[in-house]
Amino acid sequence: MRNSTNKLIDAAAIMTDVGGVLNRTAFSQFDQILAEQAKEPVETVRRTESTLRHELDAGGMTVEAFVKAMNDELSLSYTPSEYKTLLREHVTWYKEIIEEYATIEKPTYILSNNSALFIDEATRSFLNPAFDKQFYSHILEVRKPHPGIYEHVLSNVEEPPEKIVFIDDKQRNLDAATNFGLQTNHSKNPYDTYLSLRRF
Secondary structure, eight states, X not given: OOOHHHHHHHOSXXXXXXXXXXXXXXHHHHHHHHHHHHTSOHHHHHHHHHXXXXXXXXXXXXXXXXXXXXXXXXXXXXXXXXXXXXXXXXXXXXXXXXXXXXXXXXXXXEEEOOOTTTOOHHHHHHHTTTOSEEEEHHXXXXXTTSHHHHHHHHTTSSSOGGGEEEEESOHHHHHHHHTTTOEEEEOXXXXXXXXXXXXX
């Protein structure tokens, strides 16, 4: 069986997730801040946020509606701008990895469950030099691992699925990708991904 490094070498294109691969969000610290302000257990904050973010990521609500729902559920008083600013203070981008993508001469794509909390015009511009196309769940209105998101992406790239390696940190998303013939690379450690990319 080929190892993940050889898969990258043989691929005609690479497609990658964002969270856990290109960046890391310190949700534990962020949720702790919200819990202290709401005077609620951290688990309550996480459960509330996770439920609402799932709908947000699927394009089922706006950022404004999401923040209002968080405020209502947890007795908070954030504006959308304040919430986004606080959240993004807890995001660390792996710039070395992004810069490595920019050196790859073959097509590179993003496929991410995400929302306008993280992805705006500035973020897309930041990533544009390294990626040929960016696909986000809140725009497509469907989340990984739903088959529809893979169908959309594959209909909008030129390479056949068996020539694309998909990098993600969640096994369920990779399992769904294999159903469409994509090769996969489980990114358990961003530094390992970086080393693999350097051999591409």
